[in-house]
Amino acid sequence: MGALGKIYNATSIVTMNSNGKINGITVAWITRVSIKPPMIAISIGKERYSHKLLEETDKFGICILSKEQMEIARYFGSRSGEKYNKFENVNYELTENGIPKIKNIVAFFECKIVNKADAGDHTIYIGKVEKEELLKTEIPLLYGEHKLI
Numbered sequence: 001m002g003a004l005g006k007i008y009n010a011t012s013i014v015t016m017n018s019n020g021k022i023n024g025i026t027v028a029w030i031t032r033v034s035i036k037p038p039m040i041a042i043s044i045g046k047e048r049y050s051h052k053l054l055e056e057t058d059k060f061g062i063c064i065l066s067k068e069q070m071e072i073a074r075y076f077g078s079r080s081g082e083k084y085n086k087f088e089n090v091n092y093e094l095t096e097n098g099i100p101k102i103k104n105i106v107a108f109f110e111c112k113i114v115n116k117a118d119a120g121d122h123t124i125y126i127g128k129v130e131k132e133e134l135l136k137t138e139i140p141l142l143y144g145e146h147k148l149i
């Protein structure tokens, strides 16, 4: 992994609802990209089921996980929502817009997709933050060098 592994990020579950089909995907490639208005970019592999759903909708949620939620990161990051309802065994609620929000997370954002960019085997979705909630003050679950810490 080398040098690229030194880029550490917060670990999130990006969630979406396309015409009633809900899904969530573990995403570590997430960053702030604008202050005014607040915007966040997420990078999603083109082969992911979540990519297909994001192409069908204009909103997504970002659940920033706590260090106690490593298993949730592994769970949402190791199977596809095409075959599983990943929310079956997870505590969550739906926002007014029907976006899944996992319980006990550190922070939550709801974003509207305002732009996207092609990035090799991924697509970068740029979301304008429409709702933000700080739920815990602790340092979130991080990902770098192939490890969750």
Ligand SMILES: Cc1cc2nc3c(=O)[nH]c(=O)nc-3n(C[C@H](O)[C@H](O)[C@H](O)COP(=O)(O)O)c2cc1C
Binding pocket: 011, 023, 024, 025, 026, 027, 028, 029, 030, 043, 044, 045, 047, 048, 049, 050, 051, 073, 074, 076, 077, 078, 079, 080, 081, 082, 143, 148
């Ligand atoms: C810690 C971790 C971080 C990940 N980060 C990303 C990411 O930033 N972008 C991405 O497309 N996939 C990422 N993945 C892989 C997806 O979460 C994984 O392929 C998932 O099963 C796709 O689910 P889906 O097919 O339901 O969309 C990550 C996986 C793990 C375990």
